[in-house]
Amino acid sequence: MSRTFLQINPSDNLLVALQDLKAGTVIEHEGNKITLQDDIAAKHKFTTEAISTHGNAYMYGVLVGHASQDIPKGGLIHTFNLHHASQDFEGKLKDYTWSSPDVSKFKNRTFNGYHRADGQVGTQNYWLVIPLVFCENRNIELLKNAFIQGLGFQKNDSVTEQVIHLRKQFEAGKALALGSSSNEAIIAKSTLFPNVDGIKFLTHESGCGENKDDSENLCALLAGYCVNPNVGGITILSLGCQHSQIAVFKQKLAEKDPKFNKPLHIFEQQQDEGSGVENLLNEVVLKTFEGLIEINQMDRKPAPLSALRLGVKCGGSDGFSGISANPAIGHTADLLVGLGGTVMIAEFPELCGVEQELQNRSVTAEVADNFGKMMREYAKRAAAVGAGFDMNPSPGNIKDGLITDAIKSAGAAKKAGSSPIVDALGYGQYATQKGLNLVCTPGNDVLATTGMAGAGATVQLFTTGLGTPTGNPISPMVKLSTNTRLANKLPEIIDIDCGPIISGEKTVEEMGEEVLEYVIKLASGEITTKAMDLGQDDFMFWRRGVSL
Template sequence: MKVDLERVALVVHPDDNVAVAKTQIVAGTVVVWHGREIEVRENVAPGHRFALVDLPPQTPIKQYGQPFATSLGIKVGELIKRERISDELPQRAVIPASKNAPPEYFSDEQIPTWQGYKRNDGKFGTRNYIVVAPTSMCSSTEALQIALKAEAFLWSPEDFPNVTGIVALPHNKGCGCPLGTPVEMTLKMLARYIEHPNVAAAIVIELGCEKANLEAFSKYIEPLSERKPVKTLSVQECGGTQATVKKGLDIVGEFLEFANQFQREPVPASELILGVKCGGSDAFSGITANPALGYAADLLIRCRGTVIMTEIPEIYGAEHLLAERAKDEEVARQIFEAVEWFRKYVGVFGHDLDENPSPGNIEGGLVNIAIKSLGAIAKAGTTRIESVIGYADLPSGKGLYLMQGPGYDQESTPGLVAAGAQIVGFTTGRGTTIGNAIAPVIKIASNTTTYERMKNDLDINAGLILDGGATIEEVGRLIFEELLKVASGKPCKAELNGHREFQIWTVEGVSL
C-alpha cells in the first residue's frame, strides 16, 4: 500500500526527523514524503512516531524543531520507542532573555465583555458560591455534610437564582504533619479560596485540637472578614458533629439571602484570569489542543487579561524556550530556578523528573518527559512571561505568569484557582474529567476519538485540527468565545457532572 504521508501522519516542524501517525499505520505501508518513498517497517499506533531518515546512535531525535531524545540506533521507517532512545539531550543553546516587548494590546473598543459578579474589592467572579471550609481533615466530614444538606434542603435555583451553590472543601491536610510549611500552605490555600471572587461568603470549621486550627487561621480570617461574611465553628465547642451541622445550616440560611443580592453585570475581558492546564495528555495534545488553548490565552492577554500556567515538572526539557520568552533576564533566571527547585524537591523522595510521563501518556505516544514538555508549553501561547510566582500566590499584574506547582491535576488545578483564576482551560488527550470546587474547568479534547467517546465530559473538540476541519486559530477563537460564555454563567461539562475537586499541595519535606 502506498499513500501520501499527509494522509496518515504529520511532520510538525520542517526540522523534524520523525513523523507522528494520525491513524493506525500497518507495517509495510509506503508513505511518500517530498518525493521520497519510506516503508513503515512496524505497526504504528495513532500518536506514535516513526523515523523519516536513518538515525544512527547519538543522533538527536526532533519534533517541534527541538531535540527530545537521542537515538540508540533507529532505521528509517522504524518506530520511535523507549527501548531505542536515550533521554539524554544535546547541549542546547539558550538565548538570554533581554527585554521582550509587551503584547500588542487591543484597543478598549475591541475588548469583549462577559457577565460577572462584582465584589467589594473590585474583583469579579464567574460564579457565586457559599463555601464551607474545614481547617483540617478532622472537620472535613462536618463541612461536607453542611454543604450537601444545604444544597438539598435550603437552596434551589428557583429561590436563590443568583447563588451558584454551597460547596465544601474537604481535604486530608492540617494535622498529623510537621509544623511550618505544611500547615501554613494549608491555611494559605483555604484563605485564597475564601477571598476568591467566585465566593460570596464562607464558613470555616475546626475540630478544635488540630495544628491547622482557628487560632492559627485567625491571621487570615480577620482581613478576610473585612471583605465578605466569614463565620467560624468549632466541632468540639459546638458539642459534636450533629450540633455543628445544625449551626452550620443556620449560617448558610443567612448567607443565602446575602449572596443572592449579587447580580451579574458586564465586565471587560481584562478582568478575567485564566488558568491553563493539561492532563491525561497524548501525542496530539501538543499539536492540537495545547496550541489552540495557547491561541486563546494570547487573545485574552491582548485584551489585558491574565493567564497563569503551572506544572513545573512538565516544562522540564523545554524550560529554555520559556526562558527565551521571559520579560527580562531576571525572569529567565526565575524560570530556570523553578525547574531546578522541583528537581531537588522530587529528589528528596528518591525520584527524578524523567519519571514524569504516566502509563497513559506513554501509551498515547509521549515516550519521555521532554516530548511531553515541548507540547505542554504550547498551552501558554506565545506572549512574554511576566514573572514566576509561588504556588497559590497572586500575580502582581496583567499578562502571562508561571506558577510553581506540581503536574498532578488534583493539586495543580486548585493552585491555579487559589492564585486567582476564575476559570480554567484544561486540555486532555486520553480523557480527564476533573473539575474544581469553585471555578469552572473547560475541557478541550486533543482528538476526535476521545471527544466522541467522552463528549458528556468534554466541552470542545480540538481534534478538528487533526482531522483537517479547522485550523489552530479557528479552534483557538472557539475556545476564547467559550471561555467568555462559561465565565458568564454557561455551565461546563465538569460542573454538570458534579466535579468539585479540591486538594492542597503542602510541599512536605522541603522548605520553600
C-alpha cells in the same frame, strides 16, 4: 484528502503519524523519501533520518530524547529505542519580542460577571464551606447534605435514580430491571437563591500531623480560594488544636487581600461555649444561611474580557495533545493576554525541556531565575525519593505516543501560547500580574487544578486525549478533547472537540477563537460545563513534606 503525517517544527527529525501507517509505506516530505520500517500507529512518531546510538531526537524544535540503539530512517521511536533527554537552562539569555494576535474581534466584548470590592470579577457566585483540618470533614459532610438537599441545589443523579427504581421494584415483588436514565444534570440552581450559583464544600486530609510548612501552605491555599472572585462568602470550621491555626489562616488571607471584606464566618469546635457539636452546627447553619441571603443580592454585570483569569491544564494526554487542543487553548491564552487578561499554566514537571525558552520569554531576569530555581528545587526533591521528571509519562501517555517526558512537556507547553511570562508563582501564591503566569504544581490533574484555583483562576481549560473527568469546586473546568474519537466515546465529559484540527477542517487559530467564545458564555452564566453538571468538585492539597 486527509493528512497522514505532520512535522511540527522545521528542525525536527521526528514526524507524527496522523493516522495508522503500514510498514513499507513511502512518505515524501520536502523532497525526502522515507520508507517506513515499522507499522506506525496514529499519534506515534517516526524518524526522518537515521539516528545512531546516543544520537539526538528533536520535536517542537527542542531536544526530546537520546537514542538507546541505532534507529533507522523511517523507524518507529518508542521506549525500547529512545530515552528522555532535555537541554539545560541558564537563565534569561536574550530579549523577547511578542506580536499579539489580532484581537479586534473581541476588543469591545464583555462578559456578565460578579464584581467584587477588590476590583476582581467572578464568573460564578459560590458560598464556600471549608475545614482547616481533616478532623472537621464529617461536620462538613453533614452540612453538605443539609444544605444541598434542603435548598434544592442538587437533583438525583442517574445512579441514584437506578437505586430508587430497583428499590421500588423489590418492594413491589417485581423482577429487577434497570430503568431509563433521565440524563439530567446533577447540579441545579436554588429557586430561593437565584443569584447563588452553588454552595461548595471542601474536604481534605491535611491541617495537622504534618510538618509546619505544609500546614501553613494549606492555609495559604485556602486563603487563595477565599480571595478568588468566584467565591462570594465563606464558612470555615476549625477543631482548635491543629497546626493550621485560625491565626495562621487569617495572616495568609491578609497577605493576599489586606482589605478582605467578603462575608466570612469562622467556627472553632474546641472553643465553642455551647453544649456539643449539634449546637455548633446549628449556629453554622444559621450564619451560612444569612450569608447566602447576603450574596444573593449580587447581580451579574458587564465586565471587560481583561477581567477574566484563565487557567490552562492537560491530563490524560495523547500524541495529538501537542498539535491540536494544547496549541488551540494556547491561542486562546494569547488572545486573552492581548486583551489585557490573566492566564496561568501549571504542572512544572511538564515544562521539562522547554525551560530555556520560557526563561527567555520572561519579562525580567528575576522572573526567569525564580522559575529556574523552582524547577531545580522540584527536580531535587524528586531525586531525593528516587524519582525524576523522566518518569512522568504514564502508561496511557506512552501507549498513545508520548514516549519521553520531554516529548510530553514540549507539547504540554503549547498551552501557554507565546506571550511573555510576567511571573512565576509557588504553590499557594496568588496571581497579581496581568499576563501569563507560571504556577508551580505537580502534573497530577487535581493537585494542579486545585493550585490554579487557589492562584485565582476563574475558568480553567483542560485538554485531554484519553479522557479524564476532573473538575474543580469553584473554578469551572472546560474539557477539550484532542481527537474526535474521544469526544464521541465520552460525550458526557467533553465540552469541546479539537479533533477538526487533526483532520484539517479547522486551524489552531479558528479553534482558539471558538474556545474563547465558549469561555465568554460560561463566564456570563449562560452555559455550564460537563464537569459542573456532573458535580465533579475535586480538591486535593499538595503535601510536600513528611507526616509526623
